[in-house]
Amino acid sequence: MNPGNLLKVAINALKRNKMRSFLTMLGIIIGVASVITMLAIGQGSKKSIQDQIASMGSNMLFVMPGNMRMGGVQQGSSSSQRLTVADIKAIKTECDAIVAVSPEVRSSGQAVSGSSNWPTTIYGGSEQYLDIRSWTVVSGRNFTDTEAEGSAKVCLVGRTVADELFGEGIDPTGETIRFKNIPFKIIGVLSEKGQNSFGQDQDDVIIAPYTTVQKRILAQTYIQSIQMSARSAEESALAESQVEEVLRRTHKLREEENNDFEIRSQEELATTMTSVTEILTILLGAIAGISLLVGGIGIMNIMYVSVTERTREIGLRMSVGGRSVDILLQFLIESILLSVFGGLIGIMIGFGASSVVEALTSWPISVMWGSVILAFAVCTVIGVFFGWYPARRAAELDPIEALRFE
């Protein structure tokens, strides 16, 4: 029989048992829809985490003081005071994979303007700090190198701080605020970043020259962490080893001593964070995959029933010249139609469910075309695989016995 006729015969057979065909497809529909939705959710949460990590800065690396071990004894007490401005100077001159370096110091406290006050955190950095942390100034200007090194009492405020102290949407550039009783002149407002993946408001900040924060607020000369930008994401690992080398030398660490600092990169952070969601995605996908498998078994079951019911029809088709392969294809096409058609409906429902989840979570959920193609391929394979045995049983029937079947 030619393919067109085979298809017609299979479609007619399915139409004759509409309810049964639909219920059989339902297994596949649910399976495919859940696979697609689960993968989309996994992908969406991964993307949202990646976006947020990217918003932290550009090819960022940071150094924090770490615990030093010496012969198994923790030398922890003074560790928080181990990073200095000298380290930064050394990094700046010696590490060519690093394009920007800034110290970071921070302090939490109350910001006051007139009668309003707001609890927030002040971050101190160099002139390059904004670039490293991917901040931009929407109004006013960044502080200069001279201001940064000269303890100038100037600051930039995040949108949230501006809103809370001066009112929604007002540009406070030029105004003065007090932080821990130190007056700061606002020279600019930062662009909005929104919440990060932990629900923290990234716009609830004040950024000021690090020298100002060190001397006037913290009264210390140490640095809490060093923030850097590598030239590119690819050079992030190179930059990390260069920084390690320089810091080991400036900290005068001997060969056998461990680092008394820790270097983290945005890359690493992204990898750790996304690997968690990847595992979750695989898990959800696997559970959804099992429901797809169950759907496939449903098809196999119904195909066996169908072959038995239509034994006489098979005998008749053989007696008028149907070859085994014609019979095999007839039933195989029927099961492929069930699974592929079910798959198509499942894909559509998957798209629908994904956009519902997107609306509910505001994650950037997008159905991957890869998973659609995969679902489609899997459905075809399921149709062939689970249809094969029933179809072969039909094809191997003896025409005389099939005709005699009651």
Added chain:
Amino acid sequence: MKTIIDIATLKKDYHVGEVTVHALRGVDLKINEGEFVAIMGASGSGKSTMLNIIGCLDRPTDGTYLLDSVNVAGMSKNERAAIRNLKIGFVFQSYNLLSRTSALENVELPLMYNRLITTKERRERAVAALEAVGLADRMDHMPNQLSGGQQQRVAIARSLVNDPVVILADEATGNLDTRTSYEIMSLFQELNSKGKTIVFVTHEPDIARCMTRSVVFRDGHIIREEDVKSRLNAAEMLRALPVEQD
């Protein structure tokens, strides 16, 4: 005259567990073009077995069989399917129409398995076959909308549609009442008069007398073979039947 079926020393054994059933024990049979042969005999004598082998549904255990001068005894499953498709027409006792499929589509079925026939030609030939059996006005009816006699006519149209060299009928009137049986026999006689070769298994002597020759089986042998002497005309028999009163 051309010989359509040429069978010699044909044997068929069935093995059921330890037991061997000798369904055919050496049959010689020649059927010429244009003959209308009745195959008779007691139940279990091997009539259906014979017909299935003639129709290439089954293969003999031993012996030779030439159908239309082609040796079909050693053919593979697929080759036999092709032979059935091109040279054989079957009519069964229980009609065997596809349910929920129109008369026309039922008749088209054998041609669906012939790749050389276009959709248009298939349709035309099916329509012609249905017209030949007097069902021109029933083409779109489903089997469950047709009487037993009409269903058997559809089955006969299906057996005709591929223009076979022989039509094989196994107790084709077995499910029908006397009147309808004669109607069907009248149709077969008409086909035979146009030159169709027909082999017809039956238990009823009256039905057998509508044909040109009878072959009687017993225990897997042919025990008698004779031309029908006073041949009945089914159409006349039909007219002679008393009109049913109710």
